[in-house]
Amino acid sequence: MADINSLSDRLLFGIPKKGRLHENCLSLLNGADINFHRPNRLDIALVYNLPIALVFLPAADIPKYVADGNVDLGITGQDVVEESQVGDKVEQLLELGFGKCKLQVQVPIKSNIKKVEELVGKRIVTSFEVLAGAYFEELDKKYLSDDQKKEGIKTKIEYVSGSVEAACALGLADGIVDLVESGETMRAAGLHPISTVNNTQAILIRNKHSSNTSLILKLTSRIKGVIAAQKYVLLNYNIQRNFLSKATKITPGRQAPTISPLDDKEWVEVQSMVCKDDVADIMDRLEEIGAKDILVFKIDNCRV
Known part of the structure; x- marks a missing residue:
């Protein structure tokens, strides 16, 4: 195993080495463009495109490693953090939506x-x-x-x-x-x-006294984008201007829908992020008020 003391110039990120959270964590890292290769039998992997080292640990140990400052960030279960009684030393950054x-x-x-x-x-x-x-x-x-x-x-x-x-x-x-x-x-x-x-559920936690604040913010933003991309789709449709107010009540978007004029002045194009689980019902409701050309696009990644 690589000597962790030689990694002082890298942010250390604790990842569950096996169990119910492991595969979801690998998918999350891939979506966040965290590229690494983990050699067989080694529990430390260097990230190629960011100054980060992944440290693969038992999920039950990650809260203590984060609390003691041995690693800067970690992914583990909320239950494990509470059981470890380290709440005064770690900060919960994100709920990750898996491992529920x-x-x-x-x-x-x-x-x-x-x-x-x-x-x-x-x-x-x-x-x-x-x-x-x-x-x-x-x-x-x-x-x-x-x-x-x-x-x-x-x-x-x-x-x-x-x-x-x-x-x-x-x-x-x-x-x-x-x-x-x-x-x-x-x-x-x-x-x-x-x-x-x-x-x-699985959560992202950080040591409250970590000095790698800018890199932690960048990672958190990337992971938040992956989670949003998994939760939302982009809905695109055309609607007559007379029914635009009804349509935007159905698809208000996260902040507001994007509305673009068409060559036919009586119609507009609307784009809006909608929850993936609700998209079929939303399409039905839009069709009922006369929306046309209703299209759904998968979001691979985003910043929200």
Whole structure:
């Protein structure tokens, strides 16, 4: 591995080395024109076209590396940052829109437990002992009686590093707290959710005291453009001037639509960025008010 001390002239960017965030991060870097080659077995890769070095790290370690100033920037999950308790040392720059999960309280489907307060005073197994501990501490305050509190009864939070979903079947826990994406793994383990601790997704974070401010701003702008390009399309259509006000209410754009005159003075051309998920419905509504030549263009990159 390259000696990180030889990279003092480069901004260090922590990237998850594997797992659910890794492939999305590589796609994001490619869209932001961050060109690099990662040699086999090496966890540091030099970027060709910018003074940046990518440092591939376990996602769970990235908040600490950023907080301690070992790397300037990092991508990891919101849940990991909160669990690491480094919020006073790192700044969240962007929500990245991928890696979306829920941190949920799950119990066996066959159990009689229907509400999360029924787990108060029982055993919880989790990989997120800080977040789970804080969550159940509040429930303990609310639902344990004064006598129970005097006896020292409280919800027991036990840490395991993996295979959390097996804890109930093995008799180790009455419930678990774990990340859930589709829920298939939990259902296969005979579990179902009764409460959500929080929602999480991948985020871009920086060390609050990093000196590479201009390069961080450039990177953030590029990544923001990639995210917008994934979320929006460019809609182009022609509309009679009499219906222009109705049309622009349907397609107001991010700031305002672009309106251009045509040879036929009764008609104008309109261009507007619209949310990709809504484009079919928007096209239907435009057609209903007489819009013609409605075209949709993919946005590869942008600055917004």
